[in-house]
Amino acid sequence: MIWAVYLKIFSTSIGIKMNLIRKKLMFQVTELQCLDWHSRRQDQKYRLGVTSASGTKRTLMALAMRGCNCHTGHNYNSVQTMQIEITGRIMDIQFTSVTPDSPGFAELRSQSMAEGFNMLRRLQDNWLSGQNRFDRPGEKLIGASIDGLMVGVCGLNIDPFTSETGIGRLRHLYVDSGWRKRQIGSALLSEIIKDSDRWFDFINTNAPPLAFIFYERAGFVALTGIEKVTHHLCLRDPAR
DSSP: OHHHHHHHHHHHHHHHHHHHHHHHHHHHHHHHHHTOTTOTTSOHHHHHHHHHHTTSOOOOOOOOEEOOOOOOTTOOOSOEEEEEEETTEEEEEEEEEOOTTSTTHHHHHHHHHHTTOOHHHHHHHHHHHTSOOSOSTTOEEEEEEETTEEEEEEEEEEOTTOOOSSEEEEEEEEEOGGGTTTTHHHHHHHHHHTTGGGTOSEEEEOOOGGGHHHHHHTTOEEOOSSTTOSEEEEOSOTTO
């Protein structure tokens, strides 16, 4: 019995030491990996695997908001900055008005098309044709950047599929595949919705099934029987 107790204590001690060594080594690898934020060619599984194995929970927390000037229509000129924590490092995520000519957009478009998504290709085509430039009252197209790298984009239009007034439509939400599961999409959604109740009573979206949970966690309500609408978000009581 005594030998069994000693053996258990010895095994536990060895396990704790090995775990600490593993965490230390993986943390060092993660720190090296974090220096190369601009490389889109890094293997995605390696990046996310190292981050996960580092023992540091991958979280994206809004610690502070700066420069939150109100914006109107397409005049989204102020840069909104949010501090975030990624694997123990404090970094800034910036939200600013973008166009298909903005640095980094072409890479996001190419990546989205390679994944079988055409939203950013349509965005660019409609922009170039003048059909949709997000320039009517309440509309905006914003990008999310970290350390100068555009990692996501999202737009808001007056809903073109309804004749009712006060209805907006969320458009073209896309996040770089290497930055998913870090709440970049949630941050973009929060930023695009901010102050939108000045213009809209509801915001509609036509989401793919894989995104249903994402929108429902953000407060969107599932709808049925309405063409090109899967969910909507109530911003204010239309009667007020």
